[in-house]
Amino acid sequence: MTVSRTPETTVVEEWLTVQDACALIGVSPATLRRWSAAGDVQAFTTPGGHRRFARSMILGLLPSARRQRPTLEHLGETPEHMMSVFRRHLGQACRGVSWLAGLGEDEMEPLREHGRRIASSLLMFIDASTTGERQAAIQKAEGAATEYGRIAARGSGEIRETVEAFLRFRMLFLGELVQVARRRGLDTIESTNLLVTATQAIDQLLVALMSGHETELAEIASERDSS
Structure with missing residues (x-):
C-alpha cells in the first residue's frame, strides 16, 4: 500500500x-x-518487473451505476444457507464415492464441521474488502x-477419491453462486468477478487438501515402519 498525505x-x-x-x-x-x-x-x-494497479483506478473502470459488487451477505447468501444447500444435494453429489459411503455418523461429523468452516471462510474471502x-x-x-484431507486419507488412502469428493463440493459451491447471480440480477462483470474470485480461492484449497492427505499418509507409513 502507498500512503498519500495532505494537510x-x-x-x-x-x-x-x-x-x-x-x-x-472480470477481465x-x-x-x-x-x-x-x-x-x-x-x-x-x-523492481522485479511486475505490474501493480491502484485499486481506486481499477474500480473506476466499472460502470458508474455500481462501482462494487454487492456482498454475498447483502444478497442473502449466508453460511447457514450455503450449508442447507449442501445438505439437500450433497448425498446425491457424493453418490459413488465409496469411502464417504462407508463412514459412520461419528466419523462424518468432523468432515461436516470442516466443510462448514470451508464454506463460511470462502464466503468471507469473497466478500472481503481488504487484503488482510x-x-x-x-x-x-x-x-x-x-484437516479434511487428513481425515480423508485415513478413510480411503487414495488421493484420487479425496480429490473427487472435493471437486463435487466445488461443483455445488460454484453452482449455488451462479444461482445467486441469476436470482439477484448481477450483471456480467459482477457475475464474472464473483466466480473468478471463488474459483481462485477453491483452487488454493484443493492444494491444501492434497497436502493434508499426503502428510497424513506419510505419518501413517512412518508409524507402520517404526512398529
Missing part, C-alpha cells in the same frame, strides 16, 4: 496484482496488460481443507 487527509491506496485487478472487474490478464501497454490503464512496475481480510479468510479455509 487535511491521509489516503491509503491499495495496489493490486494483475490477477487481483482482473478478478475485481482476463491479457486484456488488462493490453490496456496497460496502450496507456489506457496506468500501472506501477515493481482476504488473507485471514483463506488461511482459515486452508486449515480446514488440510
Whole structure:
C-alpha cells in the first residue's frame, strides 16, 4: 500500500496484482496488460518487473451505476444457507464415492464441521474488502481443507477419491453462486468477478487438501515402519 498525505487527509491506496485487478472487474490478464501497454490503464512496475494497479483506478473502470459488487451477505447468501444447500444435494453429489459411503455418523461429523468452516471462510474471502481480510479468510479455509484431507486419507488412502469428493463440493459451491447471480440480477462483470474470485480461492484449497492427505499418509507409513 502507498500512503498519500495532505494537510487535511491521509489516503491509503491499495495496489493490486494483475490477477487481483482482473478478478475485481472480470477481465482476463491479457486484456488488462493490453490496456496497460496502450496507456489506457496506468500501472506501477515493481523492481522485479511486475505490474501493480491502484485499486481506486481499477474500480473506476466499472460502470458508474455500481462501482462494487454487492456482498454475498447483502444478497442473502449466508453460511447457514450455503450449508442447507449442501445438505439437500450433497448425498446425491457424493453418490459413488465409496469411502464417504462407508463412514459412520461419528466419523462424518468432523468432515461436516470442516466443510462448514470451508464454506463460511470462502464466503468471507469473497466478500472481503481488504487484503488482510482476504488473507485471514483463506488461511482459515486452508486449515480446514488440510484437516479434511487428513481425515480423508485415513478413510480411503487414495488421493484420487479425496480429490473427487472435493471437486463435487466445488461443483455445488460454484453452482449455488451462479444461482445467486441469476436470482439477484448481477450483471456480467459482477457475475464474472464473483466466480473468478471463488474459483481462485477453491483452487488454493484443493492444494491444501492434497497436502493434508499426503502428510497424513506419510505419518501413517512412518508409524507402520517404526512398529
